[in-house]
Amino acid sequence: MEILQLVLYGTILGSILALGAVGVSLTFGILRFANFSHGDLMTIGAYVVFVVFTVMKLPLWLAIIVSLAVTAALTAIIDKLIYRNFRNSDPVILLISSFGMALILRSLIQLIWGPSTQVYEKGIQLAIKFGGGLRIKPDQIIILVGTVLLIIALHLFLRKTKMGKAMRAVADNAELARLTGINTEKVILCTWLMGGALAAAAGIFLGLDTRVFPEMGWNILLPVFAAAILGGIGNPYGAIAGGLVIGISQELSTQFIDPSYKPAVAFAIMVVILIVRPTGIFAGRSS
Amino acid sequence: MSDVLLTIENVTGGYGEADILFDLNMKVHDGEVVVIVGPNGAGKSTAMKSVFGLLKIRGGTITYDGHDITHDTSDAIVRRGICYVPQTNNVFPTLTVHENLEMGAFVRKDDISDSLDRIYEFFPPLKEKRKLPAGTLSGGQRQMVAMGKALMLDPKLLLLDEPTAGLSPKYMDQIFSIVKQINELGIGILMVEQNAKQALGLADRGYVLASGKNRYEDTGANLLANREVAEMFLGG
């Protein structure tokens, strides 16, 4: 039974990783670079909820909406100020720039909120017990339901709306998209907004599940990247599966190894994928 | 003769530092089929790309419908009513056929369902495959998707870069007859073709390029009859 419980915890962690990895994959698909500031955008999202929900005592759902909007807007502003200038550069320059952006964001977080660890709500939540002794906390239900809703919304957006289809078109072939008359700048803006909102959601859920502290996003960046690579980087659907695989493996691994090595499990899976099938197990775009 | 749609005047330019085109001149009139032929490396595709803002143009002007478009961006040019079908990678492989056509109409704000119906009427095989990813189609059908995608904007001028490249003879004939049908809708066509004989047979006029310069310019029939052209570029 313990195993089932770990699978459940792994699914919860996997949901968080999946949301993060989908954001990384979307930006990679359009802009062709691995965004190293994605983890710290997650942290920003988590802190905005801390401000609106914990400090201002407004309802959680409202705090989540505000956080998604603020983080998305911030991401778009960063693009306007910095990344946009590198459109015609080698994407590698964007990667380096995003690495710098990660530190800028983290130092701002530390300046504003200090280095200490916060929780959304003090006190211990009672776990709900159900069939076969499985336990789940109300917050974890929020995480699971929230993730499913966001992924359905994303799916509908990518499949049903003109902008979503244009995003997939640009990811397929950016040059052809331009020749077709697709406004790629608008597509890029939209990608950043979605990437930012998804990062915020991942950060909030991570904060709900554990705690809020300045390095939380950076610390989870490696498993997020691993999930994106596992799913075939650039393929948002693969990223969802990648997140779940990594999350469940990480939790199950605690049966055998020290829990502090959870990120190493993600890394090990990633290394195996890079050796065996670098395009990802879910047929992502070619490297 | 009808109005001039597109004028390429003394254009010199290339992709990077080195020029590929030198003092190039070309015209396409309303509703005309114009074919560019020439040996490999003559700058045929480059000439076509110069229209579409994909080149560094260092001299000369390109006008379309009375507007100077020499330095316009690709999407501005699309908005003016010119559509371009590249030789390869000309569909979005993971998008369905239907979505590809919708993307062709990206710049349109109005209802596109009539245009979609018309394209499916024009290319019946696409209707059956509308829900399949375009990347899974055969080469000929992909070419139809690419053309259909371009026609979604009701362009006045269509640029086709070697539409029959890599296709079997059966599909080649089909594509040429489609080109003819498109032209019969009143759409001007500027086309680069390796298969020069067939293309010139279809063309109102043709240009023969060599080393990025104009070499011959005449009606399609005259070029076909020209012995020098035949020996040089048409393989006898």
Place this chain on the structure above:
Amino acid sequence: MEGLINFGILFLTMAGIYGILSLGLNVQWGFTGMLNVGIAAFFAVGAYSSAIVTSVGDLPHWGGIGAPMIIGFAAAMIVSGIMAFFVGLITLNLRSDYLAIASIGIAEIIRLVLKNEEWMTGGVNGFTGISGKFNNIFDGGHALLYMIMVMVVLGIAYFLCERAYKSPWGRVQRAIRENEIAARAMGKNSLSFRLQSFVLGSAIMGLGGAVYTHFTGFISPEAFDPLLATFLIWVMLIAGGSGNNKGAILGAFIIWGVWSGTEFITSSILPADMATQGAYLRVLFIGILLQAILLTRPQGLLPENAPQPDKD
């Protein structure tokens, strides 16, 4: 006066160590265009390797072998090089993003090992018992002596990097950098060249780690966080000029000057109880500085000046 001299010696020693690290990165990124964002891993492995080999006494962790420092340096380069070989083998044939991600993964895992495996590394309490010869570094002339030694090591590293850059080997590396796709199409041959460059660069970073270890006489996982041990070095190389060995060293001295200078400024302007905020402000400043350099002078202060291949 004495304080100023001590400060100068300290500054030059640290800048020199960063110069070595920056040269190592220049081999990887400047020569070949390989994106290593896990410098900290090779830096740390070099530092701990040398510490394990040279430390003396009965220690609560690995070490106590008491080998001379030069053996420590060699061990640092070898172990870092071997680690680089395996990381490179897996990632160098893929898009550069994969190397970036894998290298940051290695750095995080090395940090986890350093923190958790007390029996080996001393854990968060740090590694003690390093280097008898240069202990008490600020007594007498030892500090000056050590600084001179750092400069000598930096000079040797510079000389070797410069030779490598100008050699036919360096020309191949530049060709690989200029056209990754064509280079990848070259297949095994290209992988082997990239591996050589990656291993060489990482070995130099390991050497930097060893030199650092014997300077501080004490190392702990904190010294190898991504900011100080990876990011700062990237800023140095980009500011100085990627592809230019002189630029790599110049960048290290200037950025280390900026980094220690901002510490001086924040500690003199801000009240003592705001020292932590001061540290964050400095990181913020360096982050913005990197963006400014990338935007306004991406080629750096001393742009690359590749020798023209002989015309024949």
